[in-house]
Amino acid sequence: MRLESVIRVSLLALALAGCAAAPERAGLPPVEDRSLPATAGSGSAASASVPQEGETAAVETAPLEVETLPAEPYRTPALPPASSTPAVRTLLARADEAGGRGDWAAAAAALERALRIEPANARLWHRLAMVRLEQGRYEQAAQLAVRSNSYAAGDVELIRANWFLIADARRAQGDEAGARAAERKAASYE
């Protein structure tokens, strides 16, 4: 009888224990933390395209490894203020501040906002080209510099600065001949 009752009691205890057992747990909030994989292919060149019919778009993911540029100092002269609109100046200041921190993505974001306000502002396109250069996106840097020139309309200093930027971009891509051609082009604007 003793054994039986021991068994019964233990079974009972087990049953109740089953009900009451609580696993080790921290007080989890109801929201599940479903952080996605931080960035697809972080560290790789921005490549994942978001294709659409007749469209190719590059998707910018993590901040990229910035290739070390050649040691020559960047030759563009410091250009005077790019805009008379306070909003654009504020955004430019924000872009500069972000650039100073090395947060090129934030700098680009501010410049894109500025471009929505003044899409024909050649200086803004030039600044964006500089940011792309810093981000190691050389092809885009060169293209944006060309875009800047299309709005430059006789701003010789800016046109020259753009050609120097294109030269840097080409050099960074290993196109030495192209870089020299761009430098010659820049020189033609003296």
Place this chain on the structure above:
Amino acid sequence: MASRRKAGKSSRKRTRKTTRKASRRWRFPWLRLALVALVLLGAWCVWLDVTIRSQFEGRRWALPAKVYARPLELYSGLAFSPARFEETLRSLGYRHRPFLQRPGDFSRDGARFHLYTRAFRFWDGEEPSRRLQVIFDGSRVARLALLDDGRVLDLLRLEPQRIASIYPAHKEDRILIRLEQAPPLLIQTLLAVEDRDFYRHHGISPRSVARAMLANLRAGGVVQGGSTLTQQLVKNFFLSSERSLWRKANEALMSLLLELHYSKDEILEAYLNEIYLGQDGARAIHGFGLASRFYFDRPLAELSPDQVALLVGLVKGPSYYDPRRHPQRARRRRDLVLGIMAEQGLIDTATLRRARAHTLDTVTPRPVASNAHPAFLDLVRRQLYRDYREEDLRSAGLSIFTTLDPRIQRIAERSLDSRLASLERAHGLPDASLQGALVVVGATDGEVLALVGDRHPKRAGFNRALEARRPIGSLVKPAVYLTALERPDHYTLATLLEDAPLEVPDSQGGLWTPANYDRTFRGPVLLHDALVQSLNVPTARLGLALGVDAVIDTLHRLGIDRDFRPYPSLLLGTAELTPWEVAQAYQTLAAGGFRTPLRAIRAVSAADGTPLQRYPLEVRQAVAPVPAFLLDSALQDVVREGTARALAARFGAGAGIAGKTGTTDDLRDSWFAGFDGAVLTVAWVGRDDNRPMGLTGAAGALRLWADAMAAVGITPLVLPMPEGIEIHAIDRKTGLLADKGCEDRLELPFSKGSAPRERAPCAGRGPAGWLERLFR
């Protein structure tokens, strides 16, 4: 029992044994049964335990993705009317109040606004909540200043409008709140009305049941519930209308178990987010965070006491007390709850009186369907699916920042339906026989401002803007002429083309004999005029001389990612494209040769605000600036004096609009692609069954374009002139240099050095003319 043992020894032994057995059997059967029952109960308990825990914890509060339109960015000098500003504020749920008390309030005095903005975390930074003054000067923003210290604000970014959510498959939605975020008044009211002993009981509360019964008896109706918040939470997890005893028992047990595992605060927080509070079509409204938005279109923190009371009152029966369907019941219930609030000292009598006096006006009409712009959202999804799984889109609570301009989208939707209806009336076409599409993008940045794929925009079916492949007709011609203009040694805008009968052997061994729309031939025409008047025959000749492959290459460079068969008929537009593809190609032209991939999304961030993905502005020079400028100038002339001159009549030649009409064989498709200084819009009109509808590009799509753009507002276009361009006066008849002596002359741009050197016969021959020639 002792007497039994006194029987004989052997029989006694036997009897003892049997007696013992018998007595055991007799003594313990109920105990055995009880033990079995207990074991069963234990197993059942374990099962319930596992279930409730998996519901509570393992349960994923799947959060739908939030899709936002582009935010309004205000700055001094922006062309924006006060009326539009008020409209924008109201669409964001801002309320007009005499004083700014809370974020979400605004007041207006003519051209002056005072505004208390809501904080919002964008993917690229946080916009704080601010009290501001916005002053307009006519239809322009004059000044933005902070109210607190008068400092001028250069740029204001308002929170973006939420245009859609991408729901989890089970169609539930939440706006999750932390316990700390819930207004104290809400919690106190909830406890007072639904579960006063919440912090004291262990899951079920017999005292509550008793008290509720008493209160209900006294009141003569159901005023208090006997089930605890815990029980209600359990019930919500297994939403079932079944109210059997069995279910109630299960719920009671699970409530006890829940309380064993989790703290009161955890349970309360879960309750606040879980309790069922309404229905929006197929979408279930769970949690106070979402209910606050659903009924009052404002965040929980901004609710007034009467609104809090209404929500708490809904707990008892969201359908029964639905303020939209049963306003009187809802009001009575609300007032009852307000009474309890006062009785419990949560509000004072003055507040009670004021709150009770409020009508249910603050309850908004049923919000627009969770997906108000299915065609645009379709585009967003397609662009997202490249990078995200459906599952993540529906459940990870992402914030998707799109490029949509809600105002332009609404204009586009309205214009499409109304213009199609008026076209049907004007041309005697059957009702609802026409369909159409509109794609509106930023000319320089390729951001999609609006997308309409159906004249009934709420229909989420065939998205004509993205999917309807139709022959583009004359829309292809700019590609032909661009190809030519890229060869300035051979072709300029002044080159004479032959408009004379043409026969070309086609691939089937027959002959292709293109004809002009009016079936006549003009003889030699300027290249410029052939494009501006959209003449077929000179275009075909030009295209054949260049080679169809060269034209196809141009189409590819412009951004059309499709293979084409190099048939001569391609030159007149037998290629089939979607309005979206057309928009991409014309965007390259609108941006002076710089192709920017069309984007509907700017960025995606995670539920906690961390930016996950950015879709940056990218350009690629597809066409050199000089030929692009030459072509764009000609496209301006299409509007000024060509097939689209109705636009110049409507908007004035000074607007500088550029574009191209497109008409297909038998008038089955009507196209117009046009851009101004800010925006490129592609319009298509046709029948789904592809039958002829009798409308040319100018008669159909052009009108649609004009309607939409008139409402949006035209920004004048001044094409930036690149280096290497020179302008000359040209005699229309001969394509040679003209002067005042020539009647039929026009000014044309040329790539430097490519202009004709000869003077036209009509140009001055007199001594002055000779001298001029000498000094040239």
